[in-house]
Amino acid sequence: MTHRTKAPAIALLAVCAGLITSCAAPGGDRAESARPDPVADAASAVDRGNWPKADSDGLAKGLELPLEAYMQSYEESVTLDNAQRRLESECMAEYGLKVTFPPAGMNPPPNDNDANMERRYGITDRAAAEKYGYGLPEALQRQQRTELPALTQPQVEVLSGRTSLNPADTRAAPARDSYNGKEIPEDGCAGRADDTLGTRSLDLTLVSELDGQSLVRSQATPKVRAALADWSACMKDKGYTVDVPYNAIDLAPRAGDTPSKEEIAVAVADIDCKESTGLVKIWFTADAKIQREQIAEHRDQLNVVRKEHTNALSAAKSALGG
Template identity: 45%
Template structure:
């Protein structure tokens, strides 16, 4: 989606596993935890808090409240969902932990699912057209509320641990390759990360649905029906004392702070949602964009289905690892 202020401010990146490994795609699988030298005999699961911590706060697969309630765009059927990314990451972590133990390291990554994002997939449906929930606006303004924060990166890894985990000399994309052995033991070509991701089939480029999703939102903004309803929304906002050309820029009107939303922000957000409701903006925009995405699916069906099939296969393989 376009990185407008509202969406950017309120959409944390999900920890998706697909295509996120050094050496396989040039990306970097996030290391949210650390290692320590040791016998590595506990192979049942990564250490730390419960892997299901925060499950109740996981994002809804379909919006249950607000003006986007029940709305699902066609491309969402092909996107990796948050539960799928957690299932895959959990299996990858299990395998990484076992692999690192072979080299004498106790690997303690942050359990997946403990710090959920506000969006279930890349569509960010609940806030796709800006804030759209009256109750949320009245309580939290443009902030995401009291959902979990992204955890700190955790303890730093030693050079040896990085080499064994990633097969590279540093935790950054395109880092130089590490030595091929550690204390006489051969290291997998892309480290324990690469070995684990490959085993569950998670090295999948899931970007196509997201790229098409971005294109559909951009195209929809040029549609006369969307422009008309956005104009009506803008007029409504002007009648309330706010000058703004697009709902995707409305959050810029509010004075932001690092803490809870203040009364001024809540007032702007409430007016924003009220004007969306009055003009029917969300329904019109969703209808226009849905038609665009249906055409995209028709034109890219085989490639999209391939992405979906690979994600499904990775989830199935992950279940075999975690039980």
């Protein structure tokens, strides 16, 4: 769920992802006089009930990896996105252009951050497994329809500083120098919002890479391999032949959206065997040890990332009036 990379205008592109044609619909050069109404009511407009919790349920409850201190939570990503959209809308209003972006947070992921603790070592929540097997709750499977604004050509240029919102469009050219008598920034209002938030240089890639590496390395440690063998033997005793938890889902392929009784049975057995063998805590302990070593090795880089992220969040909250 990494939110920011070094590419400019990321919030703008996220809003228009998959709908470049709609977002870049051609239009006239007339000014639109109206005050922006970007995301002022975002908090009340979005149902936060399905947002992922910071703490997992089940066997992973209370487990927090060291690198999570450097990760971006889902709530933080929503704050940054909403601030970006508000700043973009306010900037465009200076050109006489009204654009209202939908609020962020309408289609949350199942995990709060990149660690994905609830499913990092396979499924761990027995109550959820009894209902959904290896699947997700229905609310997370349904994507809410997000009405995206169809932008006129002047809006595209003022927003992005280019003639297209698609960064892969080789035919795109720099935007016109000015609109409505006001100079257009090099990267448009989206770039100006990035500068205000300080997100141009914010890059959480290192954190994600280290997190992925620690998971792979920990699986290969002797204690985890022994625990995995115990888990596999437990599953064998229950009638299931499988080597690692990640492959257990293949024991009962799903034909539709609803889990079968067999899938639920496999999922429950999977978690029960994790509990009886102590697999999750053993794996977490090895994982956390590796991450502490990674942090010590990359401390300076990680501290820069955390500082930039903290500053960006502070700027975002100010932009949202918080």
